[in-house]
Amino acid sequence: MDIAALLSDPAAWAALITLIVMEVVLGIDNLIFISILSNKLPEHQRQRARRIGISLALIMRLALLSTLAFIVGLTQPVFELPWQGPPGEHGEPMFELSFSWRDLILIAGGLFLVWKATNEIHEKVDPAATHGVMDADSKVISNMGSAIFQILLLDLVFSVDSILTAVGMTDHLPIMVTAVVVAVGVMLLAADPLANFINKNPTVVMLALGFLLMIGAVLIADGFGFHVPKGYIYAAMAFSAGVEALNMLARKAVARKGADAEARH
Template identity: 45%
Template structure:
């Protein structure tokens, strides 16, 4: 199983795949941060840990069922002259769910403090509902990740090890990212907009319209840089005002 340990090319594949899994996990962390932020403070670490653990277990199970996963790309039926596969259906449903969820969160954010506090209190009593929602989207996010892994590595152990590395990094990053998003309302709104964008990409992918992920991540990175500059400018302005 570990015959690749002496193969430099396999180590390069492991490194590349690990980085890719971490990048592909960014949207997962954003989604987990948004949902866990609506729970009670004591429940938030549990939601993040269970959510990421669920993502890890889902990906491992899918990797161990590679032959089944690859059958998902085979056409099931045809609609308007286009073949629809199991993967397409999963991406469509997952993308629509993500768009709906993010849109509802934006709506609650814009309703006002009272409505938001009521929604937060209600969500605070539903840790396992939140974890269930996270795991549903994990399946969608994991599907593309696993198919990508199959295309980049030949050994299942390399794929699993890359996911372990990605999980460790995401566990370390989940709490700081969640706390940062909670401290800055504009960042939270931006994160919700990212989820709508990601959901739209999933729907487009499910309908056979491939959008290179590099474009999406470049747009997200640019937006984050602009927002960080805004936060820094605001902090500098507040320091100047306080010093007067």
């Protein structure tokens, strides 16, 4: 189908809007990781690191879209292990130990996310115990190249997941490319406000790290063939973010009440 036909096809427009929403939602995970990692850089390098990281995400997604046959091939089993999980509700195994390249990429990315988020949480919870390690880590993370390399690793994982989602929703390459470009554009606009908001609110940092832990665990489960519906994940994230927003409002109200009391005295 040519571009003119796509532009006049309501189904194509519906697919485009749906796919843009899906890509933006899937990009939240990527954006949280980029925000947390870039905030560990010196202040004058943070915006540049975010721009480079998101630009690399766009380049990687477009490169993957140009090799759709290769991407689809990533879902083919590479090897199998002679074991099946326990039976599910209808008697079929809950999961099988059959791995494709996509599965291996998701497992590796999930393990990296769990490791990174655990390290960050440990540093936030007990900075004194990790003081020696933090000194070494600060030197590493102050290097822009190290930050970009870590962002690139996660860009690869999230890009594969994003493109396979796009392939599953439409057969038209122009729709996929448009959705990816728009979604990455939204990420670019949201990157600085989100990173600054996370940086100014320590409790939000911990919440975001908890999200990364959960996302890492979900990626590992997905790699092993145990698929958790994405709606559940994002509903849990939205609920947690809502509770934290109420906590922030409550803290501001208490602080304002204290300031008013001091002013009266």
